[in-house]
Amino acid sequence: MNLSSAAQWAEIVGLATILGAAIYSWFQIEELKKSRKSAAALSLAELFQSPDFASGVASISRQPVEINNFEKFQEYHGDLWPQAFAVMTTWESLGALVFRGDLQFHIVYDLFSGLVQHHHKVCENLIAWDREEGGDTRFEWFTWLSQRLAEFDENESAPKAAHLEYANWKPPKTK
Numbered sequence: 587m588n589l590s591s592a593a594q595w596a597e598i599v600g601l602a603t604i605l606g607a608a609i610y611s612w613f614q615i616e617e618l619k620k621s622r623k624s625a626a627a628l629s630l631a632e633l634f635q636s637p638d639f640a641s642g643v644a645s646i647s648r649q650p651v652e653i654n655n656f657e658k659f660q661e662y663h664g665d666l667w668p669q670a671f672a673v674m675t676t677w678e679s680l681g682a683l684v685f686r687g688d689l690q691f692h693i694v695y696d697l698f699s700g701l702v703q704h705h706h707k708v709c710e711n712l713i714a715w716d717r718e719e720g721g722d723t724r725f726e727w728f729t730w731l732s733q734r735l736a737e738f739d740e741n742e743s744a745p746k747a748a749h750l751e752y753a754n755w756k757p758p759k760t761k
Contacts, residue, residue, distance in 0.1 A: 630689070630697050633676065642669030646705050654711040674709060674728060677702050681727030684734070691734070696748070699735045706732035 587595075633639050645666045653659050660667045680698070683689040694702075706713075706728060716724040738744050745751045 630680075630693060638669045639673065639676070641666055642671075642673035643701060643705075645670045646673050646708065647701070649708045651708050651711060653709075654715045656712070656716075659712055673705065674725065677705060677728040677731060678725055679727070681729075681731030684731060685727065691738075694731070695735060695738060699739070702728075703732050703735055703739075 634643075645663050649659075649662060649670070653662055659670070663670045677698075680689065680694055680702070684691050684694055709725075709728075713725045713729065
């Protein structure tokens, strides 16, 4: 084999190596994306395991719609007002993350749809007051997320509650 043909074979082997590395990298990136989505879903589910978050959810869920400023909000929630406010800011964060594609809409829908919409309804007067004080960007993503969830609920393909939609579900057989 002469030097010229050896150089050509070396180029072919080099190109095949680069192509193989690119294909391998693509598969690795896809696996990383799946892993990241799973980790995000697990983090969302873990929210309910926090006693502070759970007490904030319960507190806002019972909140009257008449609350229209933070003084009344703090008065109503008492010592739990930081937990209740943290729930509102969590819904705000979820809205931005869903919009940017960092969280899947359907995971947020499955885990929090009813709560987000109910909490937005009972906090609407408070949010309106806050926007008068500080501008339209206050709780903008909380509102956006609540509206998107409501629109999805109005869609005829929206799933029913899990205990109704999947009443006949059976776990897959193990190997």
